[in-house]
Amino acid sequence: MHPVANFELIIGMFLAVLGLHYLARRLALPPAAALLIGGGALAFLPGLPIITIDPELVLVVFLPPLLMDGAWFTAIAPFRRHMAGILSLAVGAVLFTTLVVAVVAKLLMPSLPWAACAALGAILSPPDAVSARAVLQRVKLPRKLSTLLEGESLLNDATGLVLFRFAVAAVLTGSFSLGAATSSFFLLVAGGVAVGGAIGGVWVLLLRRLGDDTLMIAATVLVCWSAYIGGEMLHVSGVIAVVSAGLTCGWYQHVVFSASVRIRAMAFWQVLVFLLEAAVFMLIGFSLRSLLERVGGAAVVADTMAAPVLLIVAAVVLARFVWVFGVDTLLAAFRQAGWKRVTPLGPRAALVMSWAGMRGVVTLAVALSLPDTMPGRDLMLVAAFAVILVTVLVQGTSLGWLIQLAKPAEDANAALPLDLQAAEAAIFQAQLKSVERQAYAADGSLLHPQLLRRYRTRATAGEAFQGTAEERTAAIASHFDVIIGAVDAGRAELVQLHRDGKIDDETLHDLERDLDLEELAAAAAKG
Template identity: 70%
Template sequence: MHPVEVFELIVGMLLAVLVLQYVAPRLGLPPAVALLAGGGALAFVPGLPTIDLDPNLVLVIFLPPLLMDGAWFTALAPFRRHLSGIASLAIGAVLFTAAVVAIVTKLVVPELPWAACVALGAIVSPPDAVSARAVLQRVKLPRRLGTLLEGESLLNDATGLVLFRFAVAAVITGSFSLGEAIGSFAFLVGGGIVVGGAIGTLWVLLLRRLADEQLVVAASVLVCWMSYIAGEMLHVSGVISTVTAGLVCGWYQHVVLTASVRVRSLSFWQVMIFLLEAAVFILIGLSLRGVIDRVGGIGTVVQDMAWSVAAIIAAVILARFAWIFGSDAVLGLLNRAGRRPAEPLGPRAASVMSWAGMRGVVTLAVALTLPETMPGRDLMLVSAFAVILVTVLVQGTTLGLVIRLAGLQEDERSKPPLDLYAAEASMHAAQFEAVQRMAHASDGSLLHPRLLDSYRRRATISVEFSGSDEDRDRDIAAHYGVILAAVAAGRAELVRMHRAHQIDDETLHDLERDLDLEELVALAAKG
């Protein structure tokens, strides 16, 4: 394709993203489902060129920022608290699923060598961070389940990628060493933690010295690719390196970023992540045609591979159920024996966890890196794509329903000691104390009476309130509803004065920024 045509295709794809994202909620579909289905439909539009993805380029473009986004906003304390459960899913569940898929594949396609069966298991075993984020951000889960799923999606790619590399090497060389595989995995993970921690630390030190806000925003965006590429160049896990850097940056961003930089960088980052996530699902859908053409057409898929692919899909889904319910049963036995490593999830929560196993871009990209000489390569490509389609279209569409049917309740023990209103009251008390110290001159005269009165009112309003939680929420919503109405009236008057040439553009922008900040504060408080 001519470079201009490539650019036109990208613009067209982004326009399709906007349309599908707009249509999805009106059809009652998760946006990921609409984007994947829309991309699959667009792939067969006459005249549209076949999309051939470079798997390594796809991984390096999309995976680092999406991993960084998840790690940046990960709550570190719950992450550490549930690390054993996360490791069980990110390592144990991946290895178990890969083993089950390998066994099933060997049963349905006996001529495939065991190493090739394991390679297929490694491709389809890790749930995808992008798919999980796209679905989970639109459903409400108890804190523990959300932490487990988010942590799993951040770390499991490393397990799948290492297993895949060793399986492919075993096919090519005809040899495999379990000890070497375990040692390599430990080196990749440990090295990734070191590299990511170092880059995250450098980011913190750099931002303390940068005064230009644009440089700060740019450095904050580039750190995800720096950590991933550095990890891969040093032959450690780029995934673990990126996640570690994201955890470090997310922990320190509250003290190294100014309010202005935080607002600007967050706005830019959210738009970039939205476009990348949407583009991932569109590209997966668009690549459907290329995968089908590569294996000989839809007729070949249906006639020669349908039953094998169906068995592999069933193995992927059921293996996750078996691992999660089995692990939960073991926890229950340990608790009854007096050892309490963690509380069991229970059947309802375990069902939700088991159903939340969507696959995505990593599965497809890894499948596309299979050597041309790999035995069963066509079956692997079709199986990888089928697993993505079924898990995103079926599980992604019905996950919200499964959560509602499960009727999960938040565990009171997982709640923090202070709720939102108690924390806000403590913050207002600290602000009032600071203003009170500075509100008087050295002779005792009052310098800032209005400020003192304003902050005193903020500090005492929570204490004075005596109604129920429902009354408080209703009063707060009404209070900030009035503020939002006042902001809207002020904005309308500001625009009227500008259109009537009573104020210049500079005045318009200055006062508009003040109204925007006031509106953001009111919306956050009302919500």
């Protein structure tokens, strides 16, 4: 295709994304499912060229920013507290699923070498960070479950990619060393942590010296690709490097970003992540046509691959159930034996954890990177696509319903010393003390009466909202609804003044920005 035609196709795809997102909202569907189905349907439109995915390009373009987004907003303290559970999922569950899928594939196709079966297991085993984000950000989970699933999605790709590379190497060379693979895995992870931490540290030092909002935002956007490419160039885990850099940057952004940079950077980043996430699911859908042509058509898939592929999909789903419930049963036994430091999830939470295993772009990209000489390559490609379809369309769509049905309880240890209102009250008191120190002149005269009155009102405002937590929340929401309504009225008057020619564009933009910030503050305080 001509480069202009490629660009036009990309713009058309993003226009379709807007329509599919709107349709998903109207039909109460997860956008990921709508985009996947829509991309698959569009792929077969007459006149549309066959879209092929370059797996290396997909990984380097899409994976770093989406991993960075997850790591940036990860809460460090819960991440550390639940590290054992995260590693159990990100390493243990991936290894177990790889083993289960390899055994099932070997039983179904005895002629397939064990290394090829392991490669298939490594392709299908890690749940995808993009798919997890797309689903989890639209459901309400207890804090512990959310931390476990988000942490797993950040780290498990590294496990799956390393397993895949060793399995493919074993197929091509005919040899495999468990000791060498294990030591290499730990070196890749440790190297990724070091590279990502170093790049994050450079980012912190750089931002302290740039002094320009646009440059700071640009430098922030480039961190994820710098970490990934740097890690891969140094032959360590690029995935872990991105996660390490994201955790570092997310921790320090509160002290190196000004308010204006943070507002502008977050707005830009949200749009970027939205477009990249949408493009990922659209590209997965688009790849269906080229995949079917590659393996000989839908008839070949239905006649020769349907049964083994369905059994492999079932093995992938059931392996996660076995691992999650097995580990949780073991923890419950330890706790009953007197080891009170361990806290099992419980059957309801374990059920939700087991069902939240969506696969996505990493599975597809890794499957497409299989060498042409790989035994069973066509079956692996179809199995990868089938697992993505089932986990995103079935598990992703029904996860919210399952959470409502199971009602997993919040971890009793997750409660923090201060709730939102208490933390806000502490902030207001600190602000009041600062204003009180500066509101009076040396001779005791009051210099800033309006500021002092304003901050005293804010510091004591919480006392006006009495009752239960639900009643306080309703009263606060009503309070800020009035403020938002006043902002809307002010904005309407401002626009009318401009339309009547009574103010110029500069005044319009200045006052509009003030109203926007006031509305954002009120919406944040309300929500």
